[in-house]
Amino acid sequence: MFGDLSGMMDKLKQAQQKVEETKQRLNTVLIDENGADGKIKVTVTANREVKAISIDESLLNDAEELEDYLILTVNKALKRAGEINEQEMAIAAKSGMPNIPAMDMFK
Structure with missing residues (x-):
């Protein structure tokens, strides 16, 4: 019914790994925001730090x-x-998800 269960589990592990890698990468993505006509500058990571x-x-x-x-x-x-x-994170999670029959019903 679900095909290769082992293959799906491997895909899920890969997706989880990709999400973790993305989290780590987002720690290095810096966002600068200026306020008060440039008198305040705030820098945060894409992980909201x-x-x-x-x-x-x-x-x-x-x-x-x-x-x-x-x-x-x-x-x-x-x-x-x-x-x-x-x-x-959505891109990372989606890219590694296995193709599970009938899951597209929930979109």
Whole structure:
């Protein structure tokens, strides 16, 4: 009914390995986001890890303004990272999946 079960298991292991490799690669993909007219720069990985934050001295005088700009900029960077992460992980997972009969019914 399902053909070669051993072959499908091997394909699933390959898919899992591909997903793990993609996760590792996404740690090296850096996303830069600028805010406050370029006075704040946030760098995150595609795995949504903050790597760097750079703040122009002119924003250090107003803590509330700095916090607002920082929140906006970090959220924009994390959103972009999430989009890239989801796309790459979906590609990695799909590329290694075995062709299981009747699974296309669930699309």
